[in-house]
Amino acid sequence: MRFSSLGLALSGMAAAVSALDTIEVVGNKFFKKDGSQFFLKGVAYQLRPSDPLIDTEQCQRDAKLMKELGVNSIRVYHVDASANHDGCMKAFDEAGIYLLVDLDTFGTYVVSTDLHWNQTQYDSYAAVMDTFHNYDNVLGFFVGNENIAKKEDSVAAPYIKAAARDMKAYRDKKNYRKIPIGYSAADIIELRPMLQNYLTCGGDSADTVDFFALNSYSWCDPADYKTSSYNQLQTYAKDFPIPIFFSETGCNTPGPRLFADQDAIFGKDMINDWSGSIIYEWIEEENHYGLISYGASGGDASNTDVEGGFTRKGTPTPVSPDFNNLKSKWATITPTGVRKSDVDPKTLTTPACPTATSGGWWAIEGNVRVPSLGETLAGTYTSVPSATVDSQPQSTVKGTDGKDDSKSDDKGKNAASKDVQITVLGSSIAAVILFAAVAL
Numbered sequence: 001m002r003f004s005s006l007g008l009a010l011s012g013m014a015a016a017v018s019a020l021d022t023i024e025v026v027g028n029k030f031f032k033k034d035g036s037q038f039f040l041k042g043v044a045y046q047l048r049p050s051d052p053l054i055d056t057e058q059c060q061r062d063a064k065l066m067k068e069l070g071v072n073s074i075r076v077y078h079v080d081a082s083a084n085h086d087g088c089m090k091a092f093d094e095a096g097i098y099l100l101v102d103l104d105t106f107g108t109y110v111v112s113t114d115l116h117w118n119q120t121q122y123d124s125y126a127a128v129m130d131t132f133h134n135y136d137n138v139l140g141f142f143v144g145n146e147n148i149a150k151k152e153d154s155v156a157a158p159y160i161k162a163a164a165r166d167m168k169a170y171r172d173k174k175n176y177r178k179i180p181i182g183y184s185a186a187d188i189i190e191l192r193p194m195l196q197n198y199l200t201c202g203g204d205s206a207d208t209v210d211f212f213a214l215n216s217y218s219w220c221d222p223a224d225y226k227t228s229s230y231n232q233l234q235t236y237a238k239d240f241p242i243p244i245f246f247s248e249t250g251c252n253t254p255g256p257r258l259f260a261d262q263d264a265i266f267g268k269d270m271i272n273d274w275s276g277s278i279i280y281e282w283i284e285e286e287n288h289y290g291l292i293s294y295g296a297s298g299g300d301a302s303n304t305d306v307e308g309g310f311t312r313k314g315t316p317t318p319v320s321p322d323f324n325n326l327k328s329k330w331a332t333i334t335p336t337g338v339r340k341s342d343v344d345p346k347t348l349t350t351p352a353c354p355t356a357t358s359g360g361w362w363a364i365e366g367n368v369r370v371p372s373l374g375e376t377l378a379g380t381y382t383s384v385p386s387a388t389v390d391s392q393p394q395s396t397v398k399g400t401d402g403k404d405d406s407k408s409d410d411k412g413k414n415a416a417s418k419d420v421q422i423t424v425l426g427s428s429i430a431a432v433i434l435f436a437a438v439a440l
Contacts, residue, residue, distance in 0.1 A: 019093050020137045025180045025210055027345040028242050029337065030139070030275050037337025039266065040139075040245055040276030041330055042073035042100070043291060047283055047312045049106075051080040056087025058313055062282070063095035065292065065316045069323065070330035073098040073139060075247060075278050078105060081127035089135045098139040100247070100278075102184075103128045103167065110147050110163060112156040117163055118374050125163065126170050133176040140180040140211060142247075143167060148195060149186040154363045157198050158381065162370045164199070164209045180210035184247040187216035189229075190361040193236035194354040200241055201353035202367045208350070212240070213247030215280075219261035220251035230264050237273040241348040246277035252289055257322045259329045266333045276335075279326060284319050285310050291323045292316040 021033035030038040043066065046052050053059065053076060066074070074097055079085070092099060103125040104110075110117060125143065132138050143163040147156055160183055167181050185195055199209045219228035237244050246265065250257060264270055265277050284290025284297075285308065295311040305313040318324065353367040368381035 020096065020098065022136050022177060023098060023139050024178065025243055026340050027343040027348055028240055028244070028273070029340075029343060030243055031340040031343075035340040037335075037339070038275070039335045039337065040073045040098075040278060041070055041333075042075060042276070042278035043069075043071055044077070044248060044278055044281040045074040045283075046077045046281070048307070050078055051083055052076060053079060053085045053088040054083045055313065056091060059088035059091040061314075062292075062316055063091045063097060065318075066097060066282075067095040069291070069327050071095075071097055073100065073276075073278065074282075075100045075102075075142075077102045077145065079128060079131070081124070081131045083131075085131065085135075089132075089137065093135070093137045098137045099132075099135075100140050100142065101128065101132055101138060102142040102145060103163075103181075104142075104144060110144055110156055110159045112148065112150075112153040115156060115159055117159045117166075117371060121163070122166060122170075122373060125167055129167065129171060129176070129179075130174075133171070133174075133179060138179055140182060141167065142182060142184050142213070143209075145184040145247075146186040146215060148191065149188055151190070151361045154191065154195070154361060157195065157364050158368055158370050161199060161207060161209075162373070165207045165370060166373055168206065168210070180243070182209045182211035182213060182242075184213045184215060187214050187218060187233075188361075189232075192233075193351075194362040196236065196240070196244070197351040197354050198364060201351050203350060207370055209242065211243040211245070211275075213245050213278075215248035216246055217249065217251040219249070219264075220253045221255075221258040221260055223260070225264050225269060228261065228264075230261065230270070234270050234273065237270070239348060240273060241350050243275045244273065245275040248280040249277050250279040250281075250289065252287075252322075255288075255322075257325060259326050262326075262329050262333060266335045271335055271337070283310070283312065290319050291326065292318055 023030050023032060023038050025031075030040075032038050045062070047055075047058070074092065076099060079101060089099070104121075105124055105128075108121045108124045110121070129141060132141075144160050147160060148154055164181055164183065171179065171181070183199055185191070196212045196214075199212060202208065214233070216233065218233075219230060225231055249261060249265075250259065259279070262277065265274055279291070281289050282291055284293040286297075293310075294305075294314040294316060297309050303311070305311055354362055354364070356363050356365040364381060366383040367385070369384050
């Protein structure tokens with residue numbers, strides 16, 4: 001965290017009086033310090049495109065209403081690593097709310113049509129971790145969100161894995177708390193369960209994600225466990241080796257939302273394998289997924305608090321009936337789960353690495369060697385028998401050239417909130433995959 005010596009002292013003092021204990025991963029579940037299992041009842045929170053965690057007064061207003069709603073966690077998609085977040089982090093901490101923070105920015109996504117995991121990306125991700133690692137109510141970090149969402153995108157999977165590997169190594173090198181690092185996937189049936197298995201396979205925990213999350217909108221009221229395909233999701237999640245949860249859910253078609261999927265997620269069919277859900281989203285915007293609003297749409301364009309026609313600051317007002325429907329639903333759900341002492345991680349096995357199919361959606365052939373930072377790979381990916389085997393495919397390493405190859409696309413589902421599927425131009429696994437090394 002980029003503090004002065006005084007700032008570091010104050011931060012340390014703040015951590016000492018934190019209202020929340022840290023969350024840890026044991027096996028495929030999250031646990032509190034007292035050994036009880038933690039389940040997410042979360043909302044997606046991104047008032048502003050760059051960072052919603054810098055306005056202390058706004059965070060205090062929102063945290064108060066979130067507590068009334070029953071929220072215990074939020075997901076934030078973009079943050080400014082150079083900003084001060086103490087006020088907002090304290091507000092959420094005092095409200096009993098944990099945070100999941102995406103490490104990437106608008107300019108540092110792993111993009112399948114311009115594949116690289118370079119020093120610019122590494123440094124940017126590390127800066128976010130430096131800024132947030134000291135807060136006890138940080139539950140986890142994401143290295144990506146829906147980077148793989150179309151048929152041509154699976155070639156990016158080794159780069160997602162490389163980002164997770166290097167951020168975990170950075171966390172450990174800096175002696176930071178073992179904050180789990182994971183990935184948030186688009187719910188694409190042709191990619192399930194290959195992607196989740198690939199990110200956890202290979203036998204070397206240093207190379208795999210610490211949790212896997214899914215953005216799924218398949219349960220649209222009225223629906224049930226089977227018609228929503230949640231029964232299929234459960235099949236893929238059964239005895240998964242790491243925590244798995246819904247990082248976005250809450251279909252609003254046809255509406256109003258009844259949130260009946262929460263009964264399934266926290267019920268007998270799924271509770272043994274899933275760790276909860278995050279509802280999309282807090283603020284009302286053009287997509288009409290909001291649980292609250294700060295005023296009527298089409299606000300004064302000259303007002304700096306209005307972006308995209310929606311006011312993004314002020315007193316949060318519940319959107320009816322969705323807010324109360326979710327509040328009532330969560331009030332009836334009080335999962336207990338298992339005790340940490342009852343979990344034996346040795347009973348969980350990592351899945352086999354998926355194989356490619358000719359003309360299929362998954363193009364990664366088994367346990368391919370994960371790219372090193374700044375490496376350029378030529379030709380196809382090369383499979384290795386184990387993640388710990390020192391097997392080197394043909395490759396070259398480019399020198400530094402000072403060029404910033406990171407993308408700057410705004411991939412938001414809406415301008416202020418989340419990333420969506422990237423339109424790819426198409427590429428072949430047999431084509432040359434350029435992997436540029438960039439040094440700041």
